[in-house]
Amino acid sequence: xTGVTQSPTHLIKTRGQQVTxxxxxxxxxxxxxxxQQALGQGPQFIFQYYREEENGRGNFPPRFSGLxxxxxxxxxxxxxxxxxxxxxxxCASSSGQENIxxxxxxxxxxxx
Amino acid sequence: xxxxxxxxFLSVREGDSSVINCTYTDSSSTYLYWYKQEPGAGLxxxxxxxxNMDMKQDQRLTVLLNKKDKHLSLRIAxxxxxxxxxxFCAETAMDSNYQLIWGAxxxxxxxx
Numbered sequence: 001x002t003g004v005t006q007s008p009t010h011l012i013k014t015r016g017q018q019v020t021x022x023x024x025x026x027x028x029x030x031x032x033x034x035x036q037q038a039l040g041q042g043p044q045f046i047f048q049y050y051r052e053e054e055n056g057r058g059n060f061p062p063r064f065s066g067l068x069x070x071x072x073x074x075x076x077x078x079x080x081x082x083x084x085x086x087x088x089x090x091c092a093s094s095s096g097q098e099n100i101x102x103x104x105x106x107x108x109x110x111x112x
Numbered sequence: 113x114x115x116x117x118x119x120x121f122l123s124v125r126e127g128d129s130s131v132i133n134c135t136y137t138d139s140s141s142t143y144l145y146w147y148k149q150e151p152g153a154g155l156x157x158x159x160x161x162x163x164n165m166d167m168k169q170d171q172r173l174t175v176l177l178n179k180k181d182k183h184l185s186l187r188i189a190x191x192x193x194x195x196x197x198x199x200f201c202a203e204t205a206m207d208s209n210y211q212l213i214w215g216a217x218x219x220x221x222x223x224x
Binding site for chain 2: 090094099
């Protein structure tokens with residue numbers, strides 16, 4: 001059984017560019033959640049996908065968008081990057097009512 | 113809105129017990145979780161507790177839940193240097209689309 005994997009591990013972009021982050025969910029999990037973790041803070045919920053549909057969204061602007069594919073893998077897209085978007089982006093997969101979320105190692109995004 | 117609070121630092125001697133505390137505000141919380149994050153890494157689920165339970169024990173870890181006071185604690189027995197990390201408390205509520213609400217994390221420092 002493979003765990004949650006994210007790619008790339010590190011990324012450097014400049015302000016105004018666009019970025020796509022990828023996540024493969026754990027086998028058997030149909031729900032993927034994305035979080036942003038700024039340095040020294042707890043994660044902030046971006047959105048969640050369940051069976052290819054957005055199933056909840058945090059307080060993030062529309063330039064943060066996502067997709068979930070039939071195999072339950074997911075993408076996070078961020079347009080018009082801003083310096084404050086520099087953070088660790090975490091993906092978690094889950095299944096079932098207990099909502100036990102298992103996390104990948106994250107993608108460290110730096111916006112210059 | 114929902115809020116989760118934790119102390120930022122805890123320092124203990126190797127071999128002693130560590131007790132990390134967390135308070136939350138959402139009375140509809142259904143599950144509460146403890147995650148561990150080592151430097152540069154993703155979030156590792158340590159344990160979780162359902163809101164109708166008072167206590168859960170798993171090897172060196174003991175979780176206590178006081179639902180009346182909205183207080184959650186994690187006790188780590190016989191603390192070792194490998195326990196050095198940031199510990200996050202998180203809650204989920206059924207009326208919040210299962211998103212996790214996080215504390216800012218408690219950094220556990222182990223003194224020799």
